[in-house]
Amino acid sequence: MNGRAGKGAAASLFFDRVADACPSKSAVEQNSCVCPLKVVAFVHYRLNHALEDPRQPRIGAAAISMKAVRTASGECSMPAKKKAPPHPVETVGLDVLEDTLSFYIRSINIALSRDLDHRLEGLDVARGTGKITTLLLVDSHPGIRPSVIAQLILRDRSAMGRLVDQMIDHDLVTRRNAPDDGRAQELHITEKGADLARKVREIATKQSSDFFAGVPEEDQERLLDILRRVYRRTLGLDQ
Template identity: 30%
Template sequence: MSSTPPGDALHRLLHAYKRAMREAYRAAGIDLPSSHVRTLKAICGLPKCTAQAIAERMHRDKSQITRVVHDLQAAGLITRRPDPDDGRRQLLAPTASGKRLRARVAEAEREAGTRMVRGLPPTSVATFVRMAETMAANLDTTES
């Protein structure tokens, strides 16, 4: 019975969220898939950013990062140069246009984000986010 399986609500929410984001991106003239956008955000956010760091930070497969990074570079949004300290690593950094795009993304997201939490007390939203993080951590760490 349990009329509200938590997974369903989650699934619907993320689905709606992704749709809203894609919508927002398109409205802002940004035609990148959302995973690329998130990767770009990560690169802009982390100071000395490597592919590994991104993969770890957002729990994604290395191969995925490789491909996305490749695309972003091809689009002239980021630069990739070998780390002088370690020949295996490559340091990722946004270009000027990458940073500009990132700013526009932030703008679009803020708009959609506020729309999402319309009518909800801000403190609850903070709690919500914290809970989401706790749950994710719970699920992650308990992997045998």
């Protein structure tokens, strides 16, 4: 057996040992086992086939201990486990926010808004702060002025103007000059807006009922009373 043939046989024998030790022999045969075994096999092949200097020592396949091969196989078949985050969400304290009412109100508002946007998907009032309130107030209070709605939804004049413009563009409301004051404007619902208002009332009522289904009705009424009083005080309506 010439030198090159001997090298080839050695490499072949080594690959056989690798395949026998690997948990997925077919993966080695198909050259798809991306693991330490494949790397070791490649290095062995290069040492025995690519080095042309006869003075360099040859590493025979028999010199590769099966213990080392099995160790490499174990490393291939047992990927490193992902380390758990240092602070799992279940164990994180909220610092001073734990006893801060405003934190819970803001967080619940985000969840409520997302849920309501999902239920209103495809309607002209979806994904827009203030649109629902404006639509319902115009429908239930014909001729209401934008400035009154702006106060109730905590919007400044320019923001309220843009909101009304959007609703006019969608043919939900109309804007007219007040008969008793030419400088003031009044809002009136359109037929399309009235139809949408009926749908929104049903969706909003059901959403609130579904979202707080796990809270006893008595607690809901108590919470509603507290928030209603805080809201009116914030707007200066109880002074």
